[in-house]
Amino acid sequence: MQFRNILEELEVTKFKKGIEREMENFFEDMGFSIIEPRVFEDYDDFIRSNSRWDSSKTVKVLGGDSRIYILRPDITTNILSQIFSKWEGEPPLKVYYNSKVYRNESRGKILQNYQMGVESLGDDISKADGEIVEMAMSVMSNLGEPYILEMGSTKYLDGFFREINLNLQDEIEIRNLISKKNSDSLKTKLKSLKLENTILDKILDMQGDMKEVLDMARAYEMNEEMKGALDSLERVKELFIHKDIIGKVKLDLSMVPDLGYYDGIIFKGYCLGVPTKILSGGRYDKWTKKYGVKVAAIGFMIDMDLVTRIRIKGEK
Numbered sequence: 001m002q003f004r005n006i007l008e009e010l011e012v013t014k015f016k017k018g019i020e021r022e023m024e025n026f027f028e029d030m031g032f033s034i035i036e037p038r039v040f041e042d043y044d045d046f047i048r049s050n051s052r053w054d055s056s057k058t059v060k061v062l063g064g065d066s067r068i069y070i071l072r073p074d075i076t077t078n079i080l081s082q083i084f085s086k087w088e089g090e091p092p093l094k095v096y097y098n099s100k101v102y103r104n105e106s107r108g109k110i111l112q113n114y115q116m117g118v119e120s121l122g123d124d125i126s127k128a129d130g131e132i133v134e135m136a137m138s139v140m141s142n143l144g145e146p147y148i149l150e151m152g153s154t155k156y157l158d159g160f161f162r163e164i165n166l167n168l169q170d171e172i173e174i175r176n177l178i179s180k181k182n183s184d185s186l187k188t189k190l191k192s193l194k195l196e197n198t199i200l201d202k203i204l205d206m207q208g209d210m211k212e213v214l215d216m217a218r219a220y221e222m223n224e225e226m227k228g229a230l231d232s233l234e235r236v237k238e239l240f241i242h243k244d245i246i247g248k249v250k251l252d253l254s255m256v257p258d259l260g261y262y263d264g265i266i267f268k269g270y271c272l273g274v275p276t277k278i279l280s281g282g283r284y285d286k287w288t289k290k291y292g293v294k295v296a297a298i299g300f301m302i303d304m305d306l307v308t309r310i311r312i313k314g315e316k
């Protein structure tokens with residue numbers, strides 16, 4: 001955050017601390033315990049297990065042992081190695097953090113971003129999906145501004161790609177076009193691959209009202225993975241159906257996450273008039289296998305710089 005002078009900085013920091021305390025109390029009331037992420041990570045380990053990361057964005061540090069370390073660019077992966085070195089997968093573990101991530105910006109500066117977040121590990125999948133999505137909704141509604149929570153599932157598109165024999169390069173290109181919602185280039189690409197009469201041609205229409213999108217998506221279901229994706233979204237819909245916040249949850253099956261570890265429900269929270277996501281998260285069960293035991297895992301992070309800015313604006 002940029003400040004005009006030190007008094008403004010002190011005032012904003014005090015305000016931010018107040019919001020952090022509110023969130024910490026909320027997470028603790030929900031049964032989550034605080035965890036302190038480590039600042040440094042081994043560069044080689046990080047790059048090996050995060051092949052989709054742009055390595056130029058990691059902030060590198062040279063250790064006294066001449067190894068290259070990085071300042072943590074993502075808190076979820078950071079705390080997982082910490083947790084799994086001392087936990088065998090049960091009983092369920094619920095943790096929250098209040099920390100920062102560091103990334104190189106395109107203009108060369110180092111970006112420090114305050115994040116708070118929660119991770120629920122080893123709990124029953126349907127129960128944890130419901131609990132985490134409800135917590136995300138509660139964080140969004142406390143902003144005091146109109147908001148929406150966009151939800152999707154990585155398993156829907158993954159399931160489809162499993163049915164067709166596409167080379168990886170084409171698959172990545174299609175996913176990128178879908179994530180940019182670039183319908184013209186997507187159509188051209190699909191035509192060149194003779195895939196124009198498939199779900200990929202409809203995927204950008206699969207956004208909006210939960211019930212309508214689920215009904216449309218069911219018609220294209222091809223395997224258990226795609227069915228599982230829709231079933232889990234259906235279960236979340238059932239949780240909200242009789243609440244007045246149902247209108248604030250939108251489905252977007254064309255949502256492609258920036259991070260590579262998700263395999264299930266994914267979601268992002270937006271406030272009206274703010275183009276950047278305020279909150280994002282999802283399920284990443286398969287990813288936990290890297291640490292020796294596969295457990296159910298879901299969580300989300302909140303961009304505290306953005307939350308502070310929005311709450312300050314709301315107070316004025």
Ligand SMILES: N[C@@H](Cc1c[nH]c[nH+]1)C(=O)O
Binds near residue numbers: 077118119280282
């Ligand atoms: N670490 C993710 C958010 C997340 C937490 N847990 C699962 N996903 C991010 O920075 O976007």
